Amino acid sequence: MLKKSFDAIVPEGSTVLILGSLPGDRSLAEQQYYAHPQNRFWKLIAHLFQEELPLYYQHRVDILHKHKIALWDVCQTAFRKGSMDLDILEEVPNPIPQLLQTHPGIKAIFFNGQKAEKLFDKYFQRVEELHYETLPSSSPANASFNQDRLLERWATIRDFLT
Secondary structure, eight states, X not given: OEEEOOOOBOOTTOOEEEEESOOOHHHHHHTSTTOSTTOOHHHHHHHHTTOOOXXXXXXXXXXXXXXXXXXXXXEEEXXXXXXXXXXXXXXXXXXXXXXXXXXXXXXXXXXESHHHHHHHHHHOOOOTTSEEEEEOOOSXXXXXXXXXXXXXXXXXXXXXXX
């Protein structure tokens, strides 16, 4: 089944870009990044910035705007049965270099999991001026990282912004 990513969320003055691989089925159905209730992305972001986890999606996105964090996926389209990153096939990447060119304030790219990093490296050259870092996936499939361990690693985003 062909799946398509969402538009990028790019707050004015963004300094950080978080890249996932491709939205899962629940996210696609709800047209929201990280909509699966067991995905820990929004909990991590809220906790990192000492915010309450908002109930509504737009309020979650507002946290990204407040902290100048851009969000997108490496894949623009791909074939995938289900939601597992391992099953991504025939991907077409999003135009990430153009996004970076239009938003020169972005100084760091954080990959939400190894698959996002591998897909990025398959299609793009890393730019010397940018900081790149791979974080453990927020996916519920990443059972080897509990919430505390994830928070410890994801804190690098907050630390980069300060």
